[in-house]
Amino acid sequence: MTIRDVADRAGVSTATASRALTGSRPMSPDLRDRVLAAAAELGYRVNLLGRALRQQRMSVIGLVVPDLENPFFAALAEHLSRVVEPSGYELLVASAGGDVDAEYRGVQSFLGRQMQSLVLIPCDEEGSRASLDAATAEVVTVQLDRRVASSDAVYVGCDNAAGMDLIAEHVRAHVDLAVQPVVFVGAGTRSSSARERLEGFRRHFPDAPVLLGDFDVRWGQQAADRLLDDGWTSGTLVAAADVIALGLLSRLQSRGFRVPGDFRVIGFDGVGVTPLAHPELTTVRQPVEAIAQAILDVVSAGTPEHSDVRPAPTLVVGPSSPAD
C-alpha cells in the first residue's frame, strides 16, 4: 500500500498524489479531491521513513531520560509531550535505565533515525558528556535539568538559586530559628541541580548543618533517623527534593514527632510525588510548563543560541511549613 497505489487509483502521477496529500503546492481542487478520496478508500497511510529519507528530516524530538521511574523526570516527559503535541513535532522518549552506556546508545540511535532534535536529561555530570557532544555536533540539542559542565548544548532548567531564595524568604518570615533551627537535607549526587540548591542554601544559611545523600525516599528516612538519633527534637528541614521530604515526613511522624509542630519540612520540585505528601508540603514548584515551552522554543528556532534558559520557580505553601 504505497502512494503509487493511491496515484493509480486516482488516475494521476505519484507527484500529484504527493502534492495532494501533503498540500505542499497549490493544485486543482478536482484532482486533489480525487486523490484524497482514493487515499481514504484504500486506507493509505504515508510511510514516514520514505518521507524522512527524502526530506532529510524526521519531525521528531527525542527525549532521553535517566530513569522513567523517577517521578520528576516522568513529569517533565509528560509536560513536554503535551507542549510538543500541537506543534507538528512529536516526542519520543527513551530511558537510559540509569546507565551511561545505554544513554549513549540511545542518543546514537536517535541520531541514526535523523531526529530533528534531541533533549537529554544527563545521567551523569561527566559520563554523559560523550552523548551530549555527539548530539550537539549534529542536531539542536538541549540538556535538561542537569548541566554537564563542559557541554555547549543549550541548558534548560529551573533557577535553583531563585528557588532557594524563596525558601529563605519564607523561613525568615515565618520561622523562629531559635526554636526550629534550619537544616539542609540534600543530595551529594554529582548533578548541577543538587549543587546549585546546596549553594543557594548555604548563601542564606552559611552556618546551618548540611546532610547529603541521594535523591530518594530512603535517604530522607535515613536523614530523619540521623537527626533524631543525634538528639534533635525540632527544626526546619529543607530538603533538596520532594522525594527526600517525603522520606523525612514519614520517618519523623513514625517516630512520634509532629509536622509542623516539632519539625517543619520544606521540599523542592512541586510536581510528581508532591501530592502524596502528608501533610501537604511547602515546596518550591518547578515551572515545568515554562521549561517545556522553552525547550519547544529552542527546538523550533533551530538556532542553538548558546545561552541558558532558567525559568523562575514559585513557592507553594502547605501545612508542612505554614505561613502563620
Place this chain on the structure above:
Amino acid sequence: MTIRDVADRAGVSTATASRALTGSRPMSPDLRDRVLAAAAELGYRVNLLGRALRQQRMSVIGLVVPDLENPFFAALAEHLSRVVEPSGYELLVASAGGDVDAEYRGVQSFLGRQMQSLVLIPCDEEGSRASLDAATAEVVTVQLDRRVASSDAVYVGCDNAAGMDLIAEHVRAHVDLAVQPVVFVGAGTRSSSARERLEGFRRHFPDAPVLLGDFDVRWGQQAADRLLDDGWTSGTLVAAADVIALGLLSRLQSRGFRVPGDFRVIGFDGVGVTPLAHPELTTVRQPVEAIAQAILDVVSAGTPEHSDVRPAPTLVVGPSSPAD
C-alpha cells in the same frame, strides 16, 4: 557522511562496506578491518532510516501510554525498556496525554514509522478500540494492563483475580472481621483491571461495602473522609491501587486514626509509589518483570498467539496490615 564515503575511503564497494558493517555475510578479515577502520576514522553512523526502508523493518517496539505521570505506567515503561534493551530491539515511548485522539495519532505515527511491533496501554475501554484495531491489522500488537473487550490483540496483564485471592487469604488469616470489617475502595474507571479487582473482591466478600472513584490519591482521601463521616472508626480498607491506598493512609492519619491499629489498609500494584507509603503497605505486587518478559516474548515470536498472558502477582506484607 554515508556508507559511500566509508566504501570510498576503504577502497571497496558499498556492498562490501555494508557487509563489513553489518556482519551479514562472511568476508575476508583484511577488507573488513579496512572498512571498519575507515568508518571509525570518519565517525560514520549508519542511517537507520535508509536501512529500515530497505529492510522493511525497524527494530523498534513502540509503547503508547495514557499518561507518563501515572507512576504505575511509568514503572511498566521502565521495566519494559530494561528487558528490551539487551534483545536487539529498542523501546520508544509516546504519551497520549490521556486523550483518545492523541493516542490514535500516536499509534498511526508509530505504524507510519514501520515499527516492528506496538504495545498499547489503552486510554479507554471503548475509545481505544480504533487504535488497537489499526495496529493489530499491521503489526504484532499487545494490549497491556487494560483490556479492550472487542480487540483481537494479545492481552498481557497481571492476574487480578489471583491478586484478590491473595488479599482475601491474608484477611481471613490475620484480621478479626468483627473488629475491622472489610471495605473495598476501588475505581469506577471503565477499565478491565478496575473491574476485575472489584469482581475478585466481591467473590470473596459479597456483602462488604464498596466505594468507587478514580485511580488517584485524591479519591483515596475523599473515600477516607466519607467513611469517617459515616461514623466508621475501624476497618480493613482494601484499595484497588496503591495510589488510592496512599490517599486513604494520609487522610486517616491526619484525622487521628492509627494504621493498622484502627484501620488496616491494603493496596494493589507494588511498584511506583509504593515505597512512599507510610506505614509501608501490605499490597499485591504486580509481576512487572514477568509482564515485561511476556511482552518481549510475544514480540520476538512474531506470532500473535491469540491467548492472554496473565502472570501471577505476589503478596507483600507490610505494617499497614501486618500478619501477626
Place this chain on the structure above:
DNA sequence: CTGAAAGCGCTAACAA
C-alpha cells in the same frame, strides 16, 4: 497545473 525522473542511504539479489 501536472508528469517524468532522479535520488535520499541502505541492503540484497544477482553476476562475476
Place this chain on the structure above:
DNA sequence: TTGTTAGCGCTTTCAG
C-alpha cells in the same frame, strides 16, 4: 569473496 545494480517509498526539481 567481491562488485554491480535495483529498488524500498517518498518528495521535488525540472520540463512541459
